[in-house]
Amino acid sequence: MCRLMGYVSPTETTLSEISGPNFEQFAALSSVHNDGWGIAAINGDHPTTVVLEPTPAIDSPKFLDSAKTLKSDGALLHFRWATAGLEVVEENTHPFSYKELSFIHNGGIMPKESLDPFIDVDLFGELRGDTDSERYFYLLLSRVRTAGLIDGVLEGVRQIRENCTFSSLNAMLLTPKYYLVISEHNNAKIPGDFPPDYYELAYRADERGVLVASSGWDQHDWKELPNHRLLVINRESLDLEIVEI
Numbered sequence: 001m002c003r004l005m006g007y008v009s010p011t012e013t014t015l016s017e018i019s020g021p022n023f024e025q026f027a028a029l030s031s032v033h034n035d036g037w038g039i040a041a042i043n044g045d046h047p048t049t050v051v052l053e054p055t056p057a058i059d060s061p062k063f064l065d066s067a068k069t070l071k072s073d074g075a076l077l078h079f080r081w082a083t084a085g086l087e088v089v090e091e092n093t094h095p096f097s098y099k100e101l102s103f104i105h106n107g108g109i110m111p112k113e114s115l116d117p118f119i120d121v122d123l124f125g126e127l128r129g130d131t132d133s134e135r136y137f138y139l140l141l142s143r144v145r146t147a148g149l150i151d152g153v154l155e156g157v158r159q160i161r162e163n164c165t166f167s168s169l170n171a172m173l174l175t176p177k178y179y180l181v182i183s184e185h186n187n188a189k190i191p192g193d194f195p196p197d198y199y200e201l202a203y204r205a206d207e208r209g210v211l212v213a214s215s216g217w218d219q220h221d222w223k224e225l226p227n228h229r230l231l232v233i234n235r236e237s238l239d240l241e242i243v244e245i
């Protein structure tokens with residue numbers, strides 16, 4: 001299981017700046033979700049910047065520096081808590097990127113090979129690790145190729161929901177034009193002693209931009225993104241739309 005955060009903004013900013021003084025609370029979640037961290041920043045039409053380490057973010061000077069200094073008008077942040085049996089190595093560390101699209105996921109799809117029949121054959125050569133999350137990403141890309149970004153993502157999530165066993169498909173995708181947030185989870189599969197809101201995602205939209213994140217820290221006055229929904233944010237206008245999955 002993992003923790004997710006992402007934002008889009010009308011101006012260049014950092015994860016720390018747009019999150020405000022409570023960012024340290026979110027960073028502290030990496031003391032449990034401590035199997036690696038990663039950031040993907042897509043600033044307009046510039047190439048994607050990806051920074052990651054298979055180490056706890058809370059103990060990483062590189063993470064602290066990146067969160068405070070990596071400026072962009074859009075970025076994703078991921079804290080990994082590895083699924084049992086999957087190695088804690090750089091190749092399995094989120095975000096995953098393909099061309100201009102970056103992706104992070106919180107949850108498990110079991111077994112990971114159940115995703116394989118739905119992935120375009122040529123995309124298997126792009127896999128850098130052996131996680132279910134990366135396969136999930138390439139399944140979505142397979143549908144996006146034929147249906148377009150938003151319809152392809154919806155089609156891909158529905159395909160997994162109908163054909164695979166999963167705990168959560170919560171995910172974020174960032175492109176130069178859109179920021180998409182998937183809220184699709186099974187609360188009966190919340191791990192261990194975590195609270196009932198463990199899989200919930202919430203968002204804050206104001207003059208600073210749109211910030212979306214997993215639960216577990218102070219999100220006072222944020223809006224919950226309901227389960228079985230896709231949040232679509234146009235990066236040019238920052239308009240929001242919530243679509244049923």
